[in-house]
Amino acid sequence: MSEPLVQVRGVRKEYRRGTEVVPVLDGLDLDIQAGDYLALMGPSGSGKSTLLNLLGGLDQPTSGTIRVGGTSIEGLSSNELASWRASHVGFIFQMYNLLPVLTARQNVELPLLLTPQSKAERTHRADAALALVGLSDRANHKPAELSGGQEQRVGIARAIVTDPELLLCDEPTGDLDRKSGDQILDLFDALNREAGKTIVMVTHDPRAAARARRILYLDKGVLVREEA
Amino acid sequence: MAGLFSLLPLLGAAFSRHRARLFFTVASIVVAFMLFGLLGAVRFALTGGVEVVGQDRIITTGKVSIIERLPRSYLTQVRQLSEVRQASSLCWFGGIYQDPRKQLVVFAIDPNYFSMYPQLKVSQAGLSDWQGDRAAAVVGQALATQYGWKVGDLIPLKSNIYRRKDQAVAWPIKVAAIYSADDQPANTIFIHYDYFNESLASGRDQIGWVVSQLKHPGQAAQVSSAIDALFANSRQETKTSTEKAVAQSFANQIGNIGAILTFIVTAVFFAMLLVTANTMAQSVRERTPELAVLKTLGFNDGAVMLLILSESLVITLLGAVVGLGVAWLITSALEPSLHAVLPFFRIPPSTALQGLVVAAGLGLAAGLVPGWLAMRLKIVSALRAV
Numbered sequence: 001m002s003e004p005l006v007q008v009r010g011v012r013k014e015y016r017r018g019t020e021v022v023p024v025l026d027g028l029d030l031d032i033q034a035g036d037y038l039a040l041m042g043p044s045g046s047g048k049s050t051l052l053n054l055l056g057g058l059d060q061p062t063s064g065t066i067r068v069g070g071t072s073i074e075g076l077s078s079n080e081l082a083s084w085r086a087s088h089v090g091f092i093f094q095m096y097n098l099l100p101v102l103t104a105r106q107n108v109e110l111p112l113l114l115t116p117q118s119k120a121e122r123t124h125r126a127d128a129a130l131a132l133v134g135l136s137d138r139a140n141h142k143p144a145e146l147s148g149g150q151e152q153r154v155g156i157a158r159a160i161v162t163d164p165e166l167l168l169c170d171e172p173t174g175d176l177d178r179k180s181g182d183q184i185l186d187l188f189d190a191l192n193r194e195a196g197k198t199i200v201m202v203t204h205d206p207r208a209a210a211r212a213r214r215i216l217y218l219d220k221g222v223l224v225r226e227e228a
Numbered sequence: 229m230a231g232l233f234s235l236l237p238l239l240g241a242a243f244s245r246h247r248a249r250l251f252f253t254v255a256s257i258v259v260a261f262m263l264f265g266l267l268g269a270v271r272f273a274l275t276g277g278v279e280v281v282g283q284d285r286i287i288t289t290g291k292v293s294i295i296e297r298l299p300r301s302y303l304t305q306v307r308q309l310s311e312v313r314q315a316s317s318l319c320w321f322g323g324i325y326q327d328p329r330k331q332l333v334v335f336a337i338d339p340n341y342f343s344m345y346p347q348l349k350v351s352q353a354g355l356s357d358w359q360g361d362r363a364a365a366v367v368g369q370a371l372a373t374q375y376g377w378k379v380g381d382l383i384p385l386k387s388n389i390y391r392r393k394d395q396a397v398a399w400p401i402k403v404a405a406i407y408s409a410d411d412q413p414a415n416t417i418f419i420h421y422d423y424f425n426e427s428l429a430s431g432r433d434q435i436g437w438v439v440s441q442l443k444h445p446g447q448a449a450q451v452s453s454a455i456d457a458l459f460a461n462s463r464q465e466t467k468t469s470t471e472k473a474v475a476q477s478f479a480n481q482i483g484n485i486g487a488i489l490t491f492i493v494t495a496v497f498f499a500m501l502l503v504t505a506n507t508m509a510q511s512v513r514e515r516t517p518e519l520a521v522l523k524t525l526g527f528n529d530g531a532v533m534l535l536i537l538s539e540s541l542v543i544t545l546l547g548a549v550v551g552l553g554v555a556w557l558i559t560s561a562l563e564p565s566l567h568a569v570l571p572f573f574r575i576p577p578s579t580a581l582q583g584l585v586v587a588a589g590l591g592l593a594a595g596l597v598p599g600w601l602a603m604r605l606k607i608v609s610a611l612r613a614v
């Protein structure tokens with residue numbers, strides 16, 4: 001078997017609150033193969049978001065190593081991490097985190113501003129991503145004019161527009177009703193099966209987790225159980 | 229990395245967020261730069277013309293003050309000096325036309341006066357007409373425009389200083405020529421000294437001061453002392469200095485006003501800096517989650533700083549352009565009516581350029597701290613704050 005897409009070894013993460021040191025992740029090991037679809041579950045405060053942020057290079061581990069696609073990201077500077085994120089990871093948030101003053105198309109176009117693409121190219125790609133999530137007819141709408149489910153689909157379009165291999169989703173259906181949530185999960189299925197995207201999804205919803213290929217349980221900063 | 233150009237959509241987004249706040253911020257900058265432009269125009273009006281004075285002309289006045297009168301014979305004596313190419317007397321007439329509260333600048337001069345001042349432009353024909361007619365005058369273009377005078381018009385000029393021996397109230401004066409000047413006020417009326425002198429009831433054969441043109445500009449200091457020596461120990465001692473020195477001492481007084489203006493403008497700009505920096509800091513604080521999202525998507529520290537700085541720059545430059553534009557409109561509107569008093573009341577290009585440079589500097593200064601805060605923003609904590 002080839003090297004896993006994600007390799008986490010002995011990762012510890014501590015936060016400092018004043019003089020107090022709060023351990024959040026405690027010597028964590030984890031492999032994720034390319035093309036996998038992983039659900040991360042566990043009680044609130046168990047460190048799920050923290051782990052996801054470390055995988056996506058939004059934060060640095062206190063100790064341990066994280067390799068993604070052959071790159072040891074724990075050694076990168078903040079600017080190196082920024083350009084690494086731009087081309088290798090897509091983030092999908094619970095609250096969508098779209099820029100309210102931009103239209104759906106402009107939001108999806110954002111990550112492309114960091115590439116040397118022309119305006120026409122960017123628009124073309126943004127429209128293709130919006131078409132993929134079924135929102136071609138909403139390209140010129142502002143987030144406030146969209147439903148929660150539509151906003152999250154714009155969020156997904158923004159995450160995939162640069163064609164990253166890894167998608168990191170923090171409770172992507174946490175704020176949605178069941179029907180909209182199912183649409184999002186259908187999209188993830190398609191992205192995983194047809195486009196071969198590797199997905200890590202934090203969720204509290206067992207129904208959502210059941211759609212993944214693997215489910216990991218995290219408790220007090222340690223992986224306690226795994227289901228396939 | 230992200231060039232400034234690719235940030236443009238984000239700039240637009242930043243500005244469409246808080247239109248009212250943006251409007252008020254830009255408005256305060258507009259006011260600051262309007263003030264800057266207007267004060268610049270005032271300063272230019274007060275100092276304009278100082279540069280154009282000749283090096284080769286010296287002025288002989290009474291020793292105590294310029295308002296002392298000198299005997300007419302002084303002109304004859306100065307003219308006899310071998311270093312003096314030519315000389316003319318000047319006499320302040322205290323001219324009044326129609327409105328007694330408005331004093332006109334009227335000088336009685338000698339016929340050769342214009343040949344000493346090539347920057348006063350009179351047609352050759354007009355000059356000969358004037359020289360050939362004792363009761364004629366050469367009138368400044370600005371005045372002619374203001375009062376609608378044309379060549380050939382007869383103007384009854386009164387004086388608030390002199391009386392005529394024939395008891396008539398006015399000196400009828402015929403406009404023989406109109407002069408213009410690119411670089412100084414064309415707001416004077418020149419009449420013949422002889423015509424003026426003959427008509428006086430009393431105080432005849434006196435002049436205000438003497439302007440002499442030297443054969444060699446280098447001799448100004450030496451000739452000046454020679455002239456003053458000529459009249460030393462007489463009833464009317466004199467003080468002779470170059471025209472430039474006279475203008476300079478005037479400019480030095482203006483310089484103090486200039487320092488006050490500079491102080492005011494600096495204070496206003498400082499207030500403007502605080503307003504802009506505050507707006508930018510608020511804007512960064514409110515957009516913390518958005519900036520975190522941008523960083524998540526891969527915008528690096530430099531791009532974030534660039535975004536905030538360009539926002540700040542756009543605000544101050546926009547304010548400066550509009551403010552200077554408004555000042556320009558105001559000066560253009562006022563210039564015609566002020567022309568006789570403040571003929572240089574306009575914004576010199578150097579001031580406009582200076583304003584833009586100041587605006588850029590203030591924009592950078594105002595954006596620096598907020599930009600730095602945005603740069604240092606921790607993505608993880610910022611996202612948690614959503």
Ligand SMILES: Nc1ncnc2c1ncn2[C@@H]1O[C@H](COP(=O)(O)OP(=O)(O)OP(=O)(O)O)[C@@H](O)[C@H]1O
Pocket residue numbers: 015016017022024042043044045046047048049050051608609612
């Ligand atoms: N920036 C921070 N500073 C201090 N403590 C933090 C910080 N981020 C997270 N923590 C703490 O780390 C622990 C794990 O947080 P994390 O967000 O990873 O939990 P989670 O599993 O995602 O929880 P939830 O299901 O509620 O989202 C919590 O106790 C939290 O208070």
Ligand SMILES: [Mg+2]
Pocket residue numbers: 048049050170
């Ligand atoms: Mg969480």
